[in-house]
Amino acid sequence: MSYLELLKLAGPEATVAVTALAVLAVGLIRWGETPSNRRSSAFCSAVAGLGLAAAVGAVVMLPQSATLFGGMLVITPLTSLFKIICLALAFFTVVLARTDLSSRNRGEYLALVLLATIGLMLLVGSEELLMIFIGLELTGLSLYVMTAFDKTDIRSAEAGLKYFLFGSTASAFTLFGLSLIYGMSGTTGLAVIAQKLSAQPISPLLFAGIVMTLVGFAFKIAAAPFHLWAPDAYQGAPVPSAAFIASGSKVASFVVLGKIVLVGFGPDKGSAAWHAMISGWAPVLAVLAALSILIGNLVALAQSNVRRLLAYSAVAHAGYTLLGLIAGGREGFSATLFYTTVYAFTLVGAFGVVALVRRETGGDDLIDFAGLRARSPLLAGCMSIFMLSLAGLPPLAGFFGKFYLFIAALRAGENHGLLWLVALALLGSLVSLYYYLIVLKVIFVDEPAQHETSLPRRNVGEGGDFLQRVSLSALGAIVIFLGVIPGPLVARIIASLP
Amino acid sequence: MIAWTIYITFAGAVALLFLPRVLSRWVALATAAGGFAVSLAAFFNAVDVGTFKTIVRVPWVPILGMEYHLAVDGISLTLALVTSLTAVSAVLFSWDVEHRQNEFFFWLLLVVGGSYGVFLSADLFLLFVFYELVIVPKYFLIAIWGSTNKEYGAMKLTLYSFFGGALVFIGIIAAYVTAGSLNLHDLAEFPFTPQFQSWAFPVLFIGFAVLAGIWPLHTWAPTGHVAAPTAGSMLLAGIIMKLGSYGGLRVAMNLFPQGFQMWSGYIAVFAVIGILYAAAVALRQRDLKFVIGYSSVSHMGFVLLGLATANVLGVSGAVLQMFSHGVIAALLFAVAGRMIYRRTHTRDLDALSSMNLSRALPFAAFSFVIASAASMGIPGFSGFAAEITILIGAWKIYPIAVWITGAGMVLVAAFTLRALKRTFFDAVENVKSVTSVTSLDWETFEPITLAEKLGAGLLMFATLAVGLYPKLLLDRIVPAVEAMRFLTK
Numbered sequence: 001m002s003y004l005e006l007l008k009l010a011g012p013e014a015t016v017a018v019t020a021l022a023v024l025a026v027g028l029i030r031w032g033e034t035p036s037n038r039r040s041s042a043f044c045s046a047v048a049g050l051g052l053a054a055a056v057g058a059v060v061m062l063p064q065s066a067t068l069f070g071g072m073l074v075i076t077p078l079t080s081l082f083k084i085i086c087l088a089l090a091f092f093t094v095v096l097a098r099t100d101l102s103s104r105n106r107g108e109y110l111a112l113v114l115l116a117t118i119g120l121m122l123l124v125g126s127e128e129l130l131m132i133f134i135g136l137e138l139t140g141l142s143l144y145v146m147t148a149f150d151k152t153d154i155r156s157a158e159a160g161l162k163y164f165l166f167g168s169t170a171s172a173f174t175l176f177g178l179s180l181i182y183g184m185s186g187t188t189g190l191a192v193i194a195q196k197l198s199a200q201p202i203s204p205l206l207f208a209g210i211v212m213t214l215v216g217f218a219f220k221i222a223a224a225p226f227h228l229w230a231p232d233a234y235q236g237a238p239v240p241s242a243a244f245i246a247s248g249s250k251v252a253s254f255v256v257l258g259k260i261v262l263v264g265f266g267p268d269k270g271s272a273a274w275h276a277m278i279s280g281w282a283p284v285l286a287v288l289a290a291l292s293i294l295i296g297n298l299v300a301l302a303q304s305n306v307r308r309l310l311a312y313s314a315v316a317h318a319g320y321t322l323l324g325l326i327a328g329g330r331e332g333f334s335a336t337l338f339y340t341t342v343y344a345f346t347l348v349g350a351f352g353v354v355a356l357v358r359r360e361t362g363g364d365d366l367i368d369f370a371g372l373r374a375r376s377p378l379l380a381g382c383m384s385i386f387m388l389s390l391a392g393l394p395p396l397a398g399f400f401g402k403f404y405l406f407i408a409a410l411r412a413g414e415n416h417g418l419l420w421l422v423a424l425a426l427l428g429s430l431v432s433l434y435y436y437l438i439v440l441k442v443i444f445v446d447e448p449a450q451h452e453t454s455l456p457r458r459n460v461g462e463g464g465d466f467l468q469r470v471s472l473s474a475l476g477a478i479v480i481f482l483g484v485i486p487g488p489l490v491a492r493i494i495a496s497l498p
Numbered sequence: 499m500i501a502w503t504i505y506i507t508f509a510g511a512v513a514l515l516f517l518p519r520v521l522s523r524w525v526a527l528a529t530a531a532g533g534f535a536v537s538l539a540a541f542f543n544a545v546d547v548g549t550f551k552t553i554v555r556v557p558w559v560p561i562l563g564m565e566y567h568l569a570v571d572g573i574s575l576t577l578a579l580v581t582s583l584t585a586v587s588a589v590l591f592s593w594d595v596e597h598r599q600n601e602f603f604f605w606l607l608l609v610v611g612g613s614y615g616v617f618l619s620a621d622l623f624l625l626f627v628f629y630e631l632v633i634v635p636k637y638f639l640i641a642i643w644g645s646t647n648k649e650y651g652a653m654k655l656t657l658y659s660f661f662g663g664a665l666v667f668i669g670i671i672a673a674y675v676t677a678g679s680l681n682l683h684d685l686a687e688f689p690f691t692p693q694f695q696s697w698a699f700p701v702l703f704i705g706f707a708v709l710a711g712i713w714p715l716h717t718w719a720p721t722g723h724v725a726a727p728t729a730g731s732m733l734l735a736g737i738i739m740k741l742g743s744y745g746g747l748r749v750a751m752n753l754f755p756q757g758f759q760m761w762s763g764y765i766a767v768f769a770v771i772g773i774l775y776a777a778a779v780a781l782r783q784r785d786l787k788f789v790i791g792y793s794s795v796s797h798m799g800f801v802l803l804g805l806a807t808a809n810v811l812g813v814s815g816a817v818l819q820m821f822s823h824g825v826i827a828a829l830l831f832a833v834a835g836r837m838i839y840r841r842t843h844t845r846d847l848d849a850l851s852s853m854n855l856s857r858a859l860p861f862a863a864f865s866f867v868i869a870s871a872a873s874m875g876i877p878g879f880s881g882f883a884a885e886i887t888i889l890i891g892a893w894k895i896y897p898i899a900v901w902i903t904g905a906g907m908v909l910v911a912a913f914t915l916r917a918l919k920r921t922f923f924d925a926v927e928n929v930k931s932v933t934s935v936t937s938l939d940w941e942t943f944e945p946i947t948l949a950e951k952l953g954a955g956l957l958m959f960a961t962l963a964v965g966l967y968p969k970l971l972l973d974r975i976v977p978a979v980e981a982m983r984f985l986t987k
Binding site: 388393394395399400403404406407410411416419422423426427429430433434437440441444445486487490491494 | 559561562627630633634637638641649653656657660667671672675
């Protein structure tokens, strides 16, 4: 294995890494004597955007399939597809960060985004426990700093600290779980682990290893009861960071979680079917899913801050998404992947709207959205697309995603064994429709409240700069497109699964 | 050809978002009229109405077997016709909407377009997409343009619809997962086990019946109707309640005939309770729209009773009643909401009774008398034709229910006459209220506009035409009903 070949296969990651360094360097340049470094910021964003585009190009150039170092770096159509999705999400985050006033030191911030993206790509493109853990840590550490990046806001610091403490504890659990798995199987490659595990019955030690591994991922995807960091991080972090945590990090986590449980732990699936529970990871995930759906949706009802509301709804959506993994099999996994992809694009869009409203009104409470329709029909329209897609109404992508997930779940269990989870999820959707509609009601029905604050209401009638408006429209279009014509992406995902 | 109703309506809706305000009501009218023309032409040119005949079939999501598949038979034609009728008159009765006009007609047309889609879908997934598509527009129509407790009414209605939708969702995926197809025709042929049908049928049927206003899940209807703007109430009563009963018939009953046989007795019981209960409640209401709202629930009880008979007469009568109630309820709401409420700013029966409205608004009085007569089931109007067909059908299987319902029709007549008298014909001899009459100065009511006359005329013509010549519809409906699998011979 020559290094040149390695470089070729790791081309996308290398491109992003180089871009991260370049952005860091560009951010240091002082342009003239002016204290404002706006030009340098703009240049940083441009470099980051170009680097991400180049990385997409590099992904496209990759060979169809390759495996390096016993699964440390794997290239399949699936990994390529999700690397592109992660890169696209990072791109939207970079666009969002363009005008976020709270992020000074733009170069450093964007470099962190790019580093986190590398972590995501490693997660997606690895089938080996060690590499997965490195990817998790790289992503996690970058995201912790991104969360605490707004030095002027104490809530940002709080969110960062909270995220970090929870995250590092969860990492410790994962690492411990992985080491137990390694001890039981003597290897770190997922495929080999599966072979080893299928030869032995499920022992308490193995079960402990599995559960501990899952704890770490439950934290990553913000599944209850490991979700407590999410509301604070979503609300306190700079908006682009929150968007990236909610989208990119989640997609990659679901991809790798799916690979670990379906490939690595495949033999110990057990069953979550009603009346026929069999010990394994499926019932564990089923409990997580049920709790997430209940807690996320019920607590979201009481929120008056849009970002917090999105955080609790994220918990609920993590629950829905887990349904596909619990169902297992090709169909289940592809349903999960489809849903999480759709969800990520929707959430980046929703956070984009939040960012622009926040810039205009100085806050992101529900009341700040009042009368948005009159101020900016475009933002109001995009927000309604995102919210209704999250609620799962046709013809938007969230609806098809749910349909697909529920079909997979119902088809998997013997004799409709997973019907209880599907029914619970539908009940959850019913509850969620209420709070999503409240957001839309505020936007479309309520009149803007008269702020007494001295904050000058910047009249960004068509909020945000041109590029942001274009990308929001693009995200809205993606959500509609994936809802009306989901066939191609589903076919693509299914074809790329082994 | 009838597929164009869907395309025209959605195209009109999207166009409204981009056209200037002055054009909006004309675009909406043109769109609705286009749909009406298409459905009317399709209705009269229909051949072979007995089979659910495919008109468009394109693969949609091939991996999961979803198709864009439209089909049509006599029942679909009838319901598409009542949809388009209601749509045209709803636009006419919204001629005075000034507030955010484009948006109003946009949401209105989305409801109409989605409803056409439901009535014409032959693919279960497609049907459900259209079915759910209608939910959100209703919310906005009521929450933005409504009156009386509008946000509460809108949310209640939306959550009820979505709850029904969730049940339908479970039924649909269960059917799909079991049979491996989403095609209504294939599904109807599939031998579902009786054990499966025994739970899948009630889930699916109740899910649909929520929207049809089945007792005790009807409570969204009165509050929703009252809160909605005039056109919203017309669409709710005229079209949306039919989505529920149509779904119950086309999907639940047709797919799970054995499950239906197990549960049909219960449906009949709920239907009869609904008829009586809603009529009794309507008798005690003070708000004119509440009276009409409860009368809708009562009339939809007849539809459910007809469906529960499982014989050709009863089910055909149910479909006829769907048409008839659509037209009559739309007319009643139009008179109450647009002609009266917009001018008097009250719907309180006590307040109205002192206004001597029959003198002030003779055309409104005339329309309301016609609508009331049709609603009570006076021969010569569509209501009579439909209800008598249902009762004859029911006589064969639930004679006791017919006795009870017959008594219930007296209640219907009672509350209708009460509302009619209090609204229009009370003040003539009521000398005590002369002072309030003069203070209200009813002679300054703006005269009934041409748009209102046209809209009301259209609906009155429809109810009369069908009442005098029900064969017009029954010729289309009966063959389609005869092709259904659940009939008991």
